[in-house]
Amino acid sequence: MADAPQQPAGGRAAMQMQLAAKFKDYRHVWVFVEIERGCVHPVSWELMGEGRKLADDLGVDLCAVVLGPRTDDTKAAISQTYHYGADICYICEDPLLADYRNEPYTRALTGLVDKYQPEILLLGATPLGRDLAGSVATMLQTGLTADSTELRIADDKSLAATRPTFGGTLLCTIHTLNHRPQMATVRPRVMAMPEPDRSRTGRMVWHSLGMAEGDIVTKVLEFVSDARIEKANLAYADIVVAGGMGLRQPGNLALVQRLAEVVGGEWGVSRPLVQKGWAPAERQIGQTGTTIRPRLYIAAGISGAIQHRVGVEGSDLIVAINTDPDARIFDVAHLGVVADALTILPALADAFARRLPGRALAS
């Protein structure tokens, strides 16, 4: 949506949908099940939960798409798709799909869409999902709404996808006119995780990739798991503890790092600390740093400037520690502590260490 929000309702937005004849038979809701190195990304199940509701609203089937090599992991993923609500699972099993690569995945997914014609196709807004969605939508010449936060079936039976824009300052609702499928990506943890029903099963439909390794230009030489690298992984961290200018001295960053370590999370900073050289740029959280969306974010001595807030607003739970009761950070925080971060941080680390089983020794 390069420039979308300039044109609010009116004009073209008011246009009625006139679906071309070739799209009339496009039916059913599809969810792409993302499997990387044998693991299904949880966002896929969250999407299945949401997809089920859309399919029920439309009175159509919910279908899963599983791409991967023929392994036990893939097999397990296929049966799980039914537990999470799929009526049909479209499967393409091929050794070329072992590691994610754009070319074979795009080929497989577009091939399936062309053949089985879904009206809605949902993917997770993960690095893989965004990489794939962008090229598949272009191949199919259809519309794609990225990073949706709400999906709904409109009165005219089309998909209304709502997404934030301008760094979260605005929301817009987007429809795909005259093209099918209607594609959307959704960020992890935006939709609720459904309860699996392990008794459910469904139909399997197999599809062949029809590609040889020689057709694929890009080769995977190696996969370096995050566990093996030192680098900050803020964007993907589950728990983030960050410090701001309220820490006063570079040495006090150690308090932030210790708490992060105790809870098994990552640590970060506000921009001035990077500018002062207290922390490397990769640790900066915010508009010009990393956007985080952890389950828990603890902000210590951070005032909550808008450039910082837009980078943390997606967190599930925010705890802010600040000596100033009027600090803006309390506008986005769920839990606020008006106190000196230098004493609360160590106390929090101790409290977590005490109360998390198996953590007592780590402190």
Added chain:
Amino acid sequence: MPVEHFDAIVVGAGPSGNAAAYTMGKAGMNVLQIDRGEYPGSKNVQGAILYSDALERMIPDFRETAPLERHVVEQRFWMLDEKSHTGTHHRSDSFNEERPNRYTILRAQFDKWFAKQVRAAGVTLITETTVIELVRNAEGRVIGVLTDREGGPVHADVVVLGEGVNGLVAQRSGLRPELRPQHVALAVKETHFLPEETIRERFNLSDENEGVVIEVLGSVSSGMVGTGFLYTNRESISIGVGCLVSDFAEKQIPPYALLDRFKNHPSVRPLLKGAEMKEYVAHLIPEGGYDAIPKLTGDGWLIVGDAGQFVNAVHREGSNLAMTTGRIAGECLARLKAEGRPATEANLKVYRDALEQSFVLKDLRKYRKIPKLLKQNRQLFTTWPAVINRSMQAFLRVDGRDKRAKEAEILRGLKTARGNWLNVAADMVKVARAWR
């Protein structure tokens, strides 16, 4: 190794630097202009008053393309005490003329527009570059500037310093002394966004082009030498207060607290209701007046705008003095260049002379005594506004007391406030004489 040689280098792309560069560019000179901002006027949504005349002399048709907010049709002066204001309004339909005299503007947009005209005049503008110091030759003549970028100094026949109030380049190069706290005011200002229609209704304006200015004296400065102001822009309000830096230092009042108090004054709060604050800026204003003007010229350099303390604090005029000094400097340098005369201190005397002939130095000289008067007579900011408001109260309340008793009370109030009648008279004489 020097990069390149220019006829002139202009430091700064504010109103003064732009005026100088524009004038020289139009005269066909090879001019380099350097500003440290991301673009001229960058980042600030800050509002101000633009006085047409100074700009019109350079760009007669500026109204066609310049980003102007509203032209001023009404001016209010308020004397504030804690609860009330007493004041005058002047509103006139004659301000709705074809070529209005004053406009509210947003500096970020205006400066950008002005810079575009400057570039169109053939000037080379580079931004995000800070001039560190002036480069001199063996004889001490200024021959160029050194910036914070790699690649060596840039050379020119003359350097025009339009670097604004701080004047660090001039200071670092030993051309002027350090700023004195009693010569500068610190102004803090916020921009509050409101829908255009709300502004129109709230300020009794007939369309989106008409605007109001409010100037405020009294409790707004908490006993310091200073004033407050409020301008209506198209979709926002600029509000601020400014007081002498030396007073802030002495009183230990944080500037934002002062502004907060102003915004919460019962006369002001309803004007801002529902507005969204989006920007806070603090900036210095040179208010030392005529006596604070530094040396303006030397071999290979001259000073324009705020860097030369060219601000008329009484009338809140600054950008027009900046543009006028910039234009005059540009004209003088273009003439010297045409005549093939170098920009030596002796030859640059024409600049000082031209300034003396213009309203710039005439006005500043007229108000020469004002800064001192204000510093020595704090009662003008405290006692007088309070007395005036109290008197108005007494005068307007209908409470069964006879009018003569009320007049007596008002006069008594006046006298007690100033100790004795002599002081009352002295205040009036002092103001009148300083004004003269």
Added chain:
Amino acid sequence: MTRLAREFHSVVCIKQVPDSAQIRVHPVTNTIMRQGVPTIINPYDLFALEEAMRLRDEYGGTVTVLTMGPPMAEDALRRALGLGANRAVLITDRRFAGSDTLATSFALSKALTRIGEEHPIDIVFTGKQTIDGDTAQVGPGIARRLGLNQLTYVAAIDALDRDGATITLRRRSEGGVQVLRSRLPCLITMLEDTNTLRRGTIQDMLRAARAPVTTWSAEEAGIADPMQCGLRGSPTVVKRVFAPRPRADKAEMVVVEGKTPAQTADAVLDLLFAQSPNLEAALSARFKS
């Protein structure tokens, strides 16, 4: 766009965006108030630009910056030139207005084709995403249309073999980094924080101030069919724009009076786990083994 053995050439797609922190929404009409909103180069694109310049410094050649936008987007290009880019192209046309990602990638890919005809391209760079559109789709869209190898979320370029036309790089993926080898020409979307933007020299700045910015209309960019541009070429349509409902509740404040830091910390944990029982379970599970 087959590569000819000439000098190395990268094109970086940059977008001029409003500084998002300053965007305001009209409280009544819910439209964007653009007045006075400063614009910047999309911060993510600067990492792409720096990477392209780094490769140029190592292998020689040229860096071209390309943008689609209104005439004032020229400012962004000029700024990129000042940072050290060699050449700038602006495609601007009323017919581009209202483009969604599909239409944007169409117009950019046409312009890239035209650039490539004059000067073959080895790598097209884009940022990871924009801060206004925020879709991360324009890069993949361009790659697909031009048939370039698509390499998104690139964290580092390890090696470039110009003779063999291969490139080895690291790509961020879920839970780790893929080390990939691919072939030129390719399209790379660069991850943030992967390099440090340089400052151009005074010479760069002087060159940028005077450099011509090549400006193309739709036709000049080689777009014969305007039906694929702007609003008409965009399958998606924005039906409604609105401000998010502000969170009604401010943070729940933990009472600290009369408590030691340890007691305060305990109170925080109590409230935390009360608000989110899942969190406690998840945390505990992590450390069980």
